[in-house]
Amino acid sequence: MQNTFLRFLLLISLLLFFFPVHTQTNETDVKKWKSGKLSQEDFKGQNTFKGIPSKDSIRLEITNGKEKYNGITYKYYKVENLFDRKNSYITDSANINAIRFAQLNYDLLEVYRRFIQQQLFAGNYNMIADYKYVLDDFEKQKKIIDEETKNGLNENRLEEWELYVNKALVENPEPVLQKTFKRKFNVSVYLGGSYIIPTGDIGKLYNAAPCLNLGFELGWQRIYLMFDYNIGNATPKEDILLLYDGSNKIWERGKNLQYLNGMFSLAYEIYSTPRFALIPFAGYNGSTYSKKYKNEDKYMILKNESNSWNAGLCFDFRFKNIYNFRAAQSFILRNAGGENDIYSIRTKIFITGTNYKSDINIGGSQIGISLALHINAGILKR
Incomplete structure (x- = not known):
């Protein structure tokens, strides 16, 4: 003791x-x-x-x-x-x-x-x-x-x-105090993966779709325009009969369909620190299940499309500054990265409405989650 x-x-x-x-x-x-x-x-x-x-x-x-x-x-x-x-x-x-x-x-x-x-x-x-x-x-x-x-x-x-x-x-000159919101206009890109789960009527027809997530973002201070694109594959839970150009086509149960999802959203950063940001968003959503067919010498694409709304939250976990010491010369410390760049892991949770129309009309919603590397570079300073 x-x-x-x-x-x-x-x-x-x-x-x-x-x-x-x-x-x-x-x-x-x-x-x-x-x-x-x-x-x-x-x-x-x-x-x-x-x-x-x-x-x-x-x-x-x-x-x-x-x-x-x-x-x-x-x-x-x-x-x-x-x-x-x-x-x-x-x-x-x-x-x-x-x-x-x-x-x-x-x-x-x-x-x-x-x-x-x-x-x-x-x-x-x-x-x-x-x-x-x-x-x-x-x-x-x-x-x-x-x-x-x-x-x-x-x-x-x-x-x-x-x-x-x-x-x-x-x-290693004297450091300068960095202002949290010193950028007016920003351009961001992000790349990762997403998982989109259909619910309601649409959930009775299709399984969840694992996707590649690509994103592009324009920002003015705390306001952002987000462009998201998700591409992946989904499978029907049952055979689906569709009429196309006067002929019937069957999407067989368990066979891959291409799934595309595009979102255009307006977002606002309601909370931000050097380590974390919370950003709600809402906007337009378009999604499509499709399959390519060969008809004589031509290819045709049969689609089941929806145009509706989306809403969700972004959780940006910004990278912690990492420092490394160089063996015997460890005290030569260098700052990594430009002072206008922010790297983060972006987790996005969202929900979309659905209104799929072809010869079948089905509703419901889709719930999605994505995880991506987000790179934000300031263009203009105050």
């Missing part, structure tokens, strides 16, 4: 040390990375560790912020890279490269800070819980630098690591 309590206290201490949450920082006690390079004056602490000639204390701190843009207030988390002056010191016995070595560690943490900031600005709020994995990687990288530079004594290796970390800073 005592060991469990001590482990709990240790965990809380580590969390508070690495990632404290504050609303304001005392500028005299700490130095922000963006305020300039470290100097002798930044080491104001007392040597409380025997045998350790120098010590640099650095940490990340997160604050709450907000920014107004086009009448919309965006709240966000801002991450700062801080050098703790009161807990950092250099003694007369410290090596000549002590300040350079401290600056290298400080710059290295800045690379990781920018990555965490980029994730938070992009809406990946899971990073608040996952940041410890990023800092674990920082500690591993820092240990490699400590060993290779011998804590700054190896001048050649120290210079190599300085160049390397500075290159990472250049390649």
Whole structure:
């Protein structure tokens, strides 16, 4: 029981040390990375560790912020890279490269800070819980630098690591806050599969149809025009007699028919976050069961068509930003994808009316579900 309590206290201490949450920082006690390079004056602490000639204390701190843009207030988390002056010191016995070595560690943490900031600005709020994995990687990288530079004594290796970390800073500039609805006009495409189940009278004649789902979408802010096309096969539950061009044709039970479904819908995004969107829609639906026949030297297509309505819901599960570390050079972090692109898994549940007419008139409805990869690219920014 005592060991469990001590482990709990240790965990809380580590969390508070690495990632404290504050609303304001005392500028005299700490130095922000963006305020300039470290100097002798930044080491104001007392040597409380025997045998350790120098010590640099650095940490990340997160604050709450907000920014107004086009009448919309965006709240966000801002991450700062801080050098703790009161807990950092250099003694007369410290090596000549002590300040350079401290600056290298400080710059290295800045690379990781920018990555965490980029994730938070992009809406990946899971990073608040996952940041410890990023800092674990920082500690591993820092240990490699400590060993290779011998804590700054190896001048050649120290210079190599300085160049390397500075290159990472250049390649990963300060992140910019992304606005959730910064696009006015959007074009989207999606590709996946669907499953359409007939019900009512139509359900007595046809089995469900597995389909390929293709989609195209035009959007203006939160309003969308959706074009869906489903193509697949269905089978009759019983023999169906149809009259075509003066002759009878039989669609035999269990034999494949081609099924086509097209939907033209108006949609509105009623709820949206960087990770999820809920979009109801309604509009026109056209669907057809058909079969091709050869009549002498010509082919004819016998159809059973319906023109009616559709309504449903889209559930867009937007991709979580994924970060990968590169082996020994893991701290060179790159942002994946363009800032105007949104990739998501779109689940669509819908219902359509039916009014099939040929020599038979049948009603009912069709219930469908589709799952597709949805790619949204912004065209015009505000």
